[in-house]
Amino acid sequence: MEMELVVKGGRDEETLEKYMKGVRHLCDSGLTRVPAKYILPATERPYAQGPPSNPSDLKIKLPVVDLADIHTPNRAHVLASLAEACQEHGFFQVVNHGIPAEVIEKMIDVSRRFFELPFEERSTYMSADIVAPVRYGTSFNQNRDGVFCWRDFLKLSCHPLSRTLPLWPTSPADLRERAVSYSKHIKGLFMELMEAVLETLEVDTGPVMEEFGEGIQMMVVNFYPACPEPDLTLGMPPHSDFGFLTLLLQDGVSGLQIEQKGEWVTADLAAGALVVNVGDHLEIFSNGRYKSLLHRVTVNTAQPRMSVACLLGLAADGVVRPSPQLVDDDNPRRYMDTDFATFLQYVSSRETKGKNFLESRMLRS
Numbered sequence: 001m002e003m004e005l006v007v008k009g010g011r012d013e014e015t016l017e018k019y020m021k022g023v024r025h026l027c028d029s030g031l032t033r034v035p036a037k038y039i040l041p042a043t044e045r046p047y048a049q050g051p052p053s054n055p056s057d058l059k060i061k062l063p064v065v066d067l068a069d070i071h072t073p074n075r076a077h078v079l080a081s082l083a084e085a086c087q088e089h090g091f092f093q094v095v096n097h098g099i100p101a102e103v104i105e106k107m108i109d110v111s112r113r114f115f116e117l118p119f120e121e122r123s124t125y126m127s128a129d130i131v132a133p134v135r136y137g138t139s140f141n142q143n144r145d146g147v148f149c150w151r152d153f154l155k156l157s158c159h160p161l162s163r164t165l166p167l168w169p170t171s172p173a174d175l176r177e178r179a180v181s182y183s184k185h186i187k188g189l190f191m192e193l194m195e196a197v198l199e200t201l202e203v204d205t206g207p208v209m210e211e212f213g214e215g216i217q218m219m220v221v222n223f224y225p226a227c228p229e230p231d232l233t234l235g236m237p238p239h240s241d242f243g244f245l246t247l248l249l250q251d252g253v254s255g256l257q258i259e260q261k262g263e264w265v266t267a268d269l270a271a272g273a274l275v276v277n278v279g280d281h282l283e284i285f286s287n288g289r290y291k292s293l294l295h296r297v298t299v300n301t302a303q304p305r306m307s308v309a310c311l312l313g314l315a316a317d318g319v320v321r322p323s324p325q326l327v328d329d330d331n332p333r334r335y336m337d338t339d340f341a342t343f344l345q346y347v348s349s350r351e352t353k354g355k356n357f358l359e360s361r362m363l364r365s
């Protein structure tokens with residue numbers, strides 16, 4: 001309630017305008033406390049239930065899917081570990097994924113330099129329009145969030161590249177080249193993973209793979225500045241990702257937490273590791289066999305954190321529905337048809353909380 005008073009009224013609107021410029025900008029003015037706008041209600045704060053008695057209990061090593069053998073006679077083993085990772089865990093790491101370390105390092109490095117640009121330069125790309133193909137923004141949904149989160153981001157739409165690339169930032173001077181190279185490798189890996197995922201579900205791959213070829217690809221570079229009071233706020237609130245898969249790269253500073261059996265566990269990741277998670281659209285397509293899990297991001301006092309999330313799926317105007325091959329008398333259809341436009345309408349019309357978009361698509365029996 002306090003928060004609403006803060007956003008209304010002349011002086012406070014000016015303050016809101018300042019918050020819209022992002023957390024990095026706010027921090028540059030020298031902060032020793034988290035402003036009220038970023039303070040979550042007590043029950044939504046990290047460790048609202050108190051700190052874990054043994055912090056290492058709450059760190060998990062994500063299951064590893066090793067792609068080294070994906071094109072060998074051992075493919076069946078790879079598929080079995082992939083199926084288990086999607087069905088039992090929802091989040092996993094991929095190794096031997098074929099993306100050169102140099103491409104990954106260059107992507108992280110140029111992302112860092114983007115966030116180091118002077119505010120005037122970064123803000124050229126600032127937009128509150130959630131469908132803008134290139135957008136520098138802050139919080140989770142800055143038009144709707146009552147409480148802001150401790151995150152700035154650069155979102156780059158990668159498809160169709162011929163149309164979106166001319167809109168991408170021109171500085172740092174090597175951003176386009178590096179981000180294009182990274183996004184092309186990510187697309188290749190996504191195609192390889194999806195073909196394998198479809199095989200694990202025992203559905204026809206041809207037509208769906210063709211649709212993925214022309215599907216959406218969103219690259220979101222997240223920047224979470226160091227925070228003076230990390231117990232009061234979050235870098236990202238609990239959410240699930242749209243799309244079929246998210247391929248996530250992060251810089252080695254921990255912060256990603258996944259909800260498992262009602263508890264938040266921190267993913268223990270090596271710098272440069274690629275994390276993959278099942279998105280809402282794959283949960284729908286698989287008729288609930290593979291789960292899109294809630295996750296969130298915590299921040300810390302010691303250092304900023306960066307991640308690059310690539311969300312991929314079907315074409316923006318394509319319809320996502322449970323595969324007819326996974327629906328029968330024993331497995332009734334559990335989700336209604338959905339598309340990207342419906343999702344955008346949903347997120348722009350309300351404050352996104354948890355998995356409520358996915359829940360809005362569920363059929364109750």
Ligand SMILES: O=C(O)CCC(=O)C(=O)O
Nearest residue numbers: 220222241256297307309
């Ligand atoms: O920064 C992270 O580790 C997670 C980012 C994320 O969940 C997202 O961009 O959807």
Ligand SMILES: [Fe+2]
Nearest residue numbers: 239240241295
């Ligand atoms: Fe996410």
